[in-house]
Structure formats: C-alpha cells, structure tokens
Amino acid sequence: MIVTPDTIPPESRRTWLLDERRQLAAHQALCAARETRWSWARLVVFALALVPWLVIPQHAAFAGGLTLTALVLFALTIRVHHTLLAQREHADRLLRVADDALQRVGGAVVCVRDWQRPLEAPEDDALLPNLLERGPTWALTPQERDDLDLFAAPVGIYGLSNRTSTAPGARRLRDMLENTLLDPQRIRRRQSAVQWLAHNAADRLHIMAGCAALRGEDRRLARLMHALADAQPLKLPLPAWLLVSWALLSAAFAIFVIVRIVAADFTFVRWLLVLLAVNGAFYARLRGRLNAAFAPWQDAAWAARALLAAARCAARHLPAVTNRSGVADRCGTEHQGAAEPSELAVLAEHCAAIIQPGALPSLYRRLGWVEGGGLPRLLANILVFADVFLARRLLACALPHRGELLAGISAIAELEALCSFAAFAWEQPVACYPALVAGTKLHMVEGVHPLVPPERVVPNDASLDEKVRLWIITGSNMAGKSTFLRTVALNTLLAQAGGIATARELTLSPVRLITDLRTRDSLAERESYFLAEVRHVRRMVLPPAGDAPVLGIMDEPFRGTDSQDQTAASLAVVQQLLASPHLFLVATHNRQLTTLAEDGQTATTAPNGRAARNFHFRENLAGDELVFDYRLYPGPAQTRNALRILAREGYPPELVERAQAWLQSASRHGAV
Numbered sequence: 001m002i003v004t005p006d007t008i009p010p011e012s013r014r015t016w017l018l019d020e021r022r023q024l025a026a027h028q029a030l031c032a033a034r035e036t037r038w039s040w041a042r043l044v045v046f047a048l049a050l051v052p053w054l055v056i057p058q059h060a061a062f063a064g065g066l067t068l069t070a071l072v073l074f075a076l077t078i079r080v081h082h083t084l085l086a087q088r089e090h091a092d093r094l095l096r097v098a099d100d101a102l103q104r105v106g107g108a109v110v111c112v113r114d115w116q117r118p119l120e121a122p123e124d125d126a127l128l129p130n131l132l133e134r135g136p137t138w139a140l141t142p143q144e145r146d147d148l149d150l151f152a153a154p155v156g157i158y159g160l161s162n163r164t165s166t167a168p169g170a171r172r173l174r175d176m177l178e179n180t181l182l183d184p185q186r187i188r189r190r191q192s193a194v195q196w197l198a199h200n201a202a203d204r205l206h207i208m209a210g211c212a213a214l215r216g217e218d219r220r221l222a223r224l225m226h227a228l229a230d231a232q233p234l235k236l237p238l239p240a241w242l243l244v245s246w247a248l249l250s251a252a253f254a255i256f257v258i259v260r261i262v263a264a265d266f267t268f269v270r271w272l273l274v275l276l277a278v279n280g281a282f283y284a285r286l287r288g289r290l291n292a293a294f295a296p297w298q299d300a301a302w303a304a305r306a307l308l309a310a311a312r313c314a315a316r317h318l319p320a321v322t323n324r325s326g327v328a329d330r331c332g333t334e335h336q337g338a339a340e341p342s343e344l345a346v347l348a349e350h351c352a353a354i355i356q357p358g359a360l361p362s363l364y365r366r367l368g369w370v371e372g373g374g375l376p377r378l379l380a381n382i383l384v385f386a387d388v389f390l391a392r393r394l395l396a397c398a399l400p401h402r403g404e405l406l407a408g409i410s411a412i413a414e415l416e417a418l419c420s421f422a423a424f425a426w427e428q429p430v431a432c433y434p435a436l437v438a439g440t441k442l443h444m445v446e447g448v449h450p451l452v453p454p455e456r457v458v459p460n461d462a463s464l465d466e467k468v469r470l471w472i473i474t475g476s477n478m479a480g481k482s483t484f485l486r487t488v489a490l491n492t493l494l495a496q497a498g499g500i501a502t503a504r505e506l507t508l509s510p511v512r513l514i515t516d517l518r519t520r521d522s523l524a525e526r527e528s529y530f531l532a533e534v535r536h537v538r539r540m541v542l543p544p545a546g547d548a549p550v551l552g553i554m555d556e557p558f559r560g561t562d563s564q565d566q567t568a569a570s571l572a573v574v575q576q577l578l579a580s581p582h583l584f585l586v587a588t589h590n591r592q593l594t595t596l597a598e599d600g601q602t603a604t605t606a607p608n609g610r611a612a613r614n615f616h617f618r619e620n621l622a623g624d625e626l627v628f629d630y631r632l633y634p635g636p637a638q639t640r641n642a643l644r645i646l647a648r649e650g651y652p653p654e655l656v657e658r659a660q661a662w663l664q665s666a667s668r669h670g671a672v
Contacts, residue, residue, distance in 0.1 A: 010429045013140025020202070021098045028091035035088040038081040041533040045074045069553070088311065093209035100163065104427040107454040117151040124222050128410035129403075131350060132190075135183030138512045138548070140493075143536055147517035148490055149176060149451060149481060157490060160450060161424040161499075165211045167218040168409065169416030173429050178494035184436040184508045184549045190418070190498025191433050193343040196319060197422030204426075208419050210313025211412060213306035220303035221409070227296035230399045233392050234293050237285065247384040250275060254383055269271050284413040290387045294370050297394065301367035308360050310412050312349040317416075318348035343418070347411040353409035359401045366394040380484045384531075393627045421499035429454050434495035434506040440510070440549045441465045442492065442583055447503035449487040450494075457628040459504070462488050464551075464583040468611045470574070472597050473587040474637035475617030478644060480630035481587040482517060483614045483619070485553050488585060489515055492551055511551035511583065514539050519554075532560050540584070541576055550582035558590060567592045580611055594636035612660055 008016050049070035052063035100112045149156040158177060181187045197204045220484075236243060257272045287488060316600045319342065341349075354360045368388050380386035398405070425431050430448055446459035458501060459478070464471065470474035475481050477492040491501040494512055516536040558566040565588055574596055577584045586593065597612035616637035620627045626644055643663070 009107075013426065014102070016201075017098065017101055017105055020205075021095065021102065021312075024091065024094050024098055025052075028088070028095055031084065031088040031091045034650040035081065035084040038077060038084050038324045042074065042077045042173050044079055045070060045077050049074060052592065057142040079491060087374040089213070090206075090209055090309070090313070093212040094205060097163075097205050097208045101427065104160075104423070107427065107429045107450070109155060109160065109451055109453050111159035111162075112163065113162045114170070114615045115151060115153060115155050115161070115162070117158065118167065118174050120457035121167065121171065121222075124168065124225060124584035125171060127225045127406055128413065129147035130408050131407060131410050132414060133186065133215070134179075134181060135186040136181075136548075138182055138496075138583055140180070140513065144489075144513060144515050145178065148486060148493065155451070156492075161420050163208060163420040163423050165208075165213075165215040165415060166221060166413060168221070169211065171422075172413045172614045173181035173417040173420050175511060176421075176497050177493070180493055180510075180513065180514070182496070183437075184510060186498060187498055187510065189343055189435055193409070193418050194421045194499050195345060195433055196342075196426060197419055201426055203552060204419055204422055206317045207314055207415065208423070210310040210317075211416050211419070214303070214412070215428040216305050219636075220300055221307070222298070223298075224300040224307070225406065225409060226302045226404050227300055228398055229298060231241040231402065233399065234395055235289065235394050237389070240392070240490075241386060243388060247389070250279060251384045264477070265373075265659065276382055277387070283381050283385060286385065287390065290391055293385070293391045297367055297370050299371070300372050301364065304360060304364040304367050307366055307409065308355065308413065311360065313352040315348055315414065315436060316413055318351070319344050327510060327514055336350055336511055339467070343414075345416050347418075350404070350411035350651050352406045352416075353404045354401070358397065359404055360408070362397045363394070363401070366397060368392060370394065421497070424499040428500065428502055430459070430504060431500040432503055432505055432630075433489075434501050434508060437507055439466060439509055440469075440581065440583060441507065441509050442551065443507040444488060444491060444503050447487050447491050447501070447506070449490065450502045451484055452483065457540070460484055460630075460632045461485065462585070462632075464585075468613055469582065470578050470584045470586065470597075470612040471615055472612060472636075473585060473615050473617070473632075474589065474591065475587075476626075476628075476637065477642055478626075479619055479628050480632075481617055483557050483630070484632060485515075485517060485555055485587055489517075489551075489553050496584075510548050512546060512548050514541065514543065514550055514552045516540070516552075516554040516557070519559075530558070533558060538572060540582075541573060543582065550580075552577065552582060554584075555587045557586065566590065566660070571596070575618055578612040591636065 012382075038121050049067045052066040052070075071072060103110050103112055103638065145151060151158050158174065161177075162173060163169065164173055181190065188204045197207075253268075254272060259270045260266070260268055356668055377386065422603060426448065430446070442462065442464045444462045446461065447458040448454075448459050448550070462471070462484075473481050473484065487502075491503055491506055492508060492511060492513055495501045495506055496513075497506060516539075518534065519533045519536065520576075537554060537557055540550065542554075543550045558569045561569070570588065570590055570593055574584075576591055578596065594614050613634070614636045615632050617628075617630065617632060618637060620629070626648070643656055643659050646659070
C-alpha cells in the first residue's frame with residue numbers, strides 16, 4: 001500500500017521519494033528480467049516451428065501441423081512479450097520521473113526539463129480543442145515576463161516548474177503562466193486539480209511517466225495531429241464492393257492454383273500470371289491515390305503508440321468521472337445536480353474515450369502496417385490490392401474518431417501542465433493554496449521567492465487592501481527591495497495561474513498584474529531607456545479598462561533621468577496612483593517619496609480616504625562588513641550604504657573620501 005503524501009510533511013518527502021524509488025527500481029529489475037526471458041522465448045518458439053521440417057520432412061502433413069501449432073504459440077509469445085515490454089518501458093520512465101523529482105524536492109533551484117520559452121506553433125495549436133473553460137484572463141506582456149524571470153537562464157519560473165514531455169504540453173504550461181485567470185471560480189477549479197495531483201503523488205508519478213513516453217516524439221506527434229485533421233475519405237475509380245469482390249476472387253483463385261501446384265498440376269499457372277498482370281496494371285492506376293492517402297500518416301506510428309501509453313496511464317490513475325448525483329469523486333469534491341465535473345474528470349473522460357478498442361488502439365495497429373513495405377507488400381497489392389483495404393480501414397478508424405483523438409491529445413497537454421504545477425507544489429518546502437476573496441485585497445504571510453535557495457531565503461509579509469492601497473519601500477542597496485517586489489508579484493502570478501503560492505498564507509482578489517522592475521532601451525525600436533520606462537509606468541497610471549483591480553509593482557521609477565525631474569515625476573505619479581482604485585508597491589531610493597506616507601504605523605491618507613505606508617529594508621554593521629537580514633520593517637529607511645559598497649569593492653580610497661565629503665556637505669545644506 002503506497003502512503004499518500006497528504007500525511008507526509010515537506011521535510012519527510014525526500015525520504016518518502018527515496019523509498020518509493022527503491023521500490024520502483026526493484027520493480028523495474030523484475031520487469032526487465034521477465035521481458036528478457038520472453039524475448040528469448042519468442043526466438044525459441046520460432047526456431048521450433050522449423051524443427052519438424054528438419055526432423056520429419058517425409059511426413060509433410062504432420063510436420064505442417066506441428067509448424068502451425070508452433071506459429072500459434074509464436075504469436076502468443078509475441079503478444080505476451082509486447083505486454084511485458086510495455087511494462088518494462090513504463091518502469092524505466094517511472095524511474096526517470098522519480099529521479100527528476102529527487103532533483104527538485106525540498107525546493108532546490110534546478111531546471112529539470114527546459115527553461116526556454118516554447119516557440120509559437122499556431123498551426124498545431126489550432127488543431128487541438130480547448131477542453132477546459134478559462135473565463136477572462138490577463139495576458140502578461142514581455143515586460144512582466146522579463147521582470148519576473150519567467151524564462152530566465154539557467155532556470156526561471158517556467159524552468160523550475162516545467163515537467164512536460166511534449167511540445168503541446170510545454171505550450172499549455174507557458175500559456176497558463178502568461179495568461180493568469182481572473183475568474184475566482186476558474187482559479188478554484190484549477191487549484192482543485194493541482195491539489196489532487198499534488199496530494200496523490202504516486203498517481204501523479206505514473207501519469208507523468210505515461211506522458212514521458214512522448215518525449216522526443218514532437219515531430220511525429222505533430223504529424224499525427226495534422227494527419228487526423230486533414231484526413232479525407234478515399235476515392236476509388238470503382239465501387240468499393242466491386243473492388244472487394246474482385247480481390248476476394250483473386251485470392252481464392254491464387255490459393256486454388258497454389259494447391260494445384262503442390263499436387264504437381266501446373267495447368268492454371270499461366271492464368272494466374274494473367275491475373276497478376278491485370279491486377280498489377282490496375283494497382284499502378286491506384287498507387288498514386290493510395291500514396292497520397294498514406295503520406296500524411298508516414299512516421300506517425302510511434303507517436304500513436306506513445307500517446308496510447310500516456311492515455312492509458314491517465315485513464316487508470318486520474319479520478320473517475322462521477323454521475324453528478326452528489327457522489328464524491330477521488331478528487332474529494334462533490335458534484336451537486338448538474339454541476340460541472342472537475343477538470344481532472346473532464347481530462348480522464350477524454351483519455352478514456354481514445355483508448356477504446358475502436359479508437360487509438362485500432363489506429364495504431366493500422367499505422368504499423370502503413371510503415372511496412374518491401375516485396376511481400378508489393379505482391380499483396382498486386383494479388384488482392386492490400387493497400388486499398390488498409391487505407392479504407394485506416395480512414396474508417398480515423399475519420400469517425402477524429403474529434404476524440406485530437407481532444408485526447410489536448411487532454412494530455414492539459415494534464416502535463418497541471419502535473420507540472422502539482423510537482424512544483426509538492427516539491428516546495430513552503431507552499432499554500434491561496435484563498436480568493438471579493439473586493440480589492442492582497443494579504444501574504446511569510447512569502448518567499450521560489451528562485452532563492454531555501455537555505456538562504458528570508459520570508460516577508462505584505463498586505464494591501466481598500467484602505468491601504470500603496471506601500472512605499474525604501475532601503476539600502478542589496479538589502480532586498482527588488483527581491484521582495486518580485487516575491488509579491490510571483491506569488492500573485494502563481495496563485496492566479498491556479499497553482500500554489502510560495503508563502504505560508506496568501507489571500508487575494510484576482511488582479512491584473514503590471515510591473516516595471518527592469519527597463520531596457522531598444523535601438524531597433526528607437527526607444528531610449530527613459531522613454532521605455534515612461535511607457536511602462538504609463539500602463540499603471542492609465543491602465544486598460546477592466547473589472548479586476550490592477551496590482552502595479554515598480555522599482556525606482558524614472559531612474560533614467562536627472563534627480564530633480566525624477567523626484568517631481570515620481571511624486572506626481574505616486575499621488576496619482578494613490579488616488580486610483582488599484583493596489584501598488586513602489587520601491588525607491590528617493591526619500592522625498594516617503595513624505596507621502598510619514599511612517600509605517602500611521603498611514604498618510606489621501607483625500608479619497610486611501611492611504612499609503614512606508615516600509616524599509618536595512619543593513620547592519622559587523623565590524624567593517626555590511627550584514628543584511630533581508631527583513632521588511634515599518635517606516636522609511638534611515639541609512640545609506642552605497643559608499644561603503646564602493647569601498648568594499650576596491651574603489652580608490654581618495655575617491656570614496658571625496659564622495660563622503662560631498663555627501664556631508666550636501667546634507668548640511670539640505671540638498672539630500
């Protein structure tokens with residue numbers, strides 16, 4: 001009996017995973033041994049089919065009977081061997097997936113799969129139906145993606161969470177991160193799916209191992225998708241019944257002639273040759289149409305085989321579909337009346353549909369014949385038009401099940417993205433499923449940045465609501481301001497993507513996230529550093545119309561211009577933001593901004609009743625060394641450390657002394 005990780009605290013999960021891996025390794029060794037034995041059995045049974053003709057060739061009938069029996073046994077051993085081979089391959093994939101998890105469990109900042117943003121593939125994505133309703137979403141811009149290190153090298157947020165094995169799955173995960181949900185109900189539904197997959201780690205490992213069968217099959221999978229989407233009925237120059245009848249008569253006559261030849265009667269051989277010539281000429285006319293029918297399916301059999309393995313695993317390990325009569329499913333949710341089934345139940349239903357005997361299994365068997373060839377196939381075509389029958393059976397399987405099969409591929413892609421979120425949730429040492437509330441609120445307790453190693457990360461709190469809508473954050477260089485801003489933004493993004501937040505507690509109303517943390521100029525777009533920053537900040541001052549409030553996060557506004565203009569523009573912008581109905585975090589070195597919120601205990605209130613508060617990060621001196629505790633404190637910062645950092649980094653002492661003298665003089669005259 002596998003222990004479910006609901007009862008396993010985060011600090012014990014590595015031990016659980018190591019124990020699970022030992023069991024999987026033992027199971028894999030057993031599967032490999034069985035598969036090897038049956039592989040030899042295939043060879044031995046096939047050799048036995050030849051023995052009667054070597055031992056008793058004079059008893060042709062008896063030898064033929066023994067050979068036929070051996071061939072039947074050979075077919076059975078092939079079937080058993082294929083079953084054991086599939087079990088051994090799944091055990092191999094389980095070990096790989098468990099090893100992936102061992103790299104990350106405990107929150108290690110490593111990239112297990114790929115960190116790069118998946119390329120757009122609109123032609124492929126257009127073929128796959130949307131199975132899960134998302135409702136309204138908020139699309140992140142390249143600015144947010146860059147600010148929050150979604151696709152940073154060597155590991156960003158995408159790389160940290162990515163466990164997908166297919167290109168469609170990778171693109172679904174990308175879209176979930178880049179298009180955050182705004183409907184609380186849709187967020188809760190995705191949370192429920194992620195939570196079930198996280199809490200049922202053994203089932204999730206099996207599902208991910210099933211999907212891992214598709215690793216390296218992206219080109220073939222895309223080919224299969226397009227073949228399904230573009231498939232058309234086969235058009236023949238003769239009625240199908242007439243062609244089938246002629247093929248059957250040809251086969252019967254060929255058998256008759258072969259029997260006569262065995263009896264040393266060659267009377268009908270010339271007629272057989274005439275028949276083959278006629279059939280060959282007709283097949284030559286059909287060959288162009290048959291090749292056109294088969295061409296899209298070439299090299300798709302392996303993708304179909306891998307997809308079948310993934311769908312079978314998903315159907316076996318996902319929660320069962322309920323009858324929607326109030327019976328709880330394996331997700332722990334209840335469906336009342338005509339309520340929507342859970343997202344996992346929807347995906348399980350689509351996976352179960354394509355593994356029905358007449359759907360993907362039948363298609364896979366026929367695709368195996370499509371990729372065959374050589375002289376035997378040519379003779380079969382000349383004799384009975386074998387490719388006509390194969391094409392008809394292939395299309396008879398693909399056309400009626402086209403929608404189901406494409407929906408099944410889409411279900412696997414969705415499932416991969418959800419499993420990635422679930423693995424991320426289970427492997428993080430600090431995680432919570434955010435609570436969603438109405439109104440305008442963000443309350444984070446002990447939030448941490450997932451890209452900071454757990455042994456170095458320092459948790460902090462944040463709280464914005466309808467009364468206190470803006471925090472002004474000051475502090476010395478390297479004290480933690482930018483990391484804190486990214487922590488709040490990332491936890492908001494992860495929450496609205498439907499996953500966990502890396503915090504002890506997070507309560508929020510869905511927001512539209514806008515950031516200005518990292519600015520770059522662009523020669524190609526003729527955009528200077530300052531102009532780029534002005535345009536980024538404008539998105540917060542004049543946000544697009546929408547029902548959801550904005551969460552605006554900016555670091556050192558207008559740092560690309562002179563100090564007086566920066567101060568004037570920053571003061572005006574922050575006052576404008578404070579008068580809006582949105583939420584903001586503003587980090588700055590400009591102490592003039594702190595006058596808009598005198599301290600962290602008593603908030604300065606704007607005319608509309610909305611308040612701003614000051615918070616800061618600080619450093620401490622340990623001898624000549626600067627020591628940072630990276631904790632957020634109420635009130636404005638009172639210290640500076642830029643000149644100390646210059647000295648620590650080896651700047652000439654006389655340069656540092658001149659800077660200190662200028663700073664002291666400016667302070668006496670009130671210039672700073």
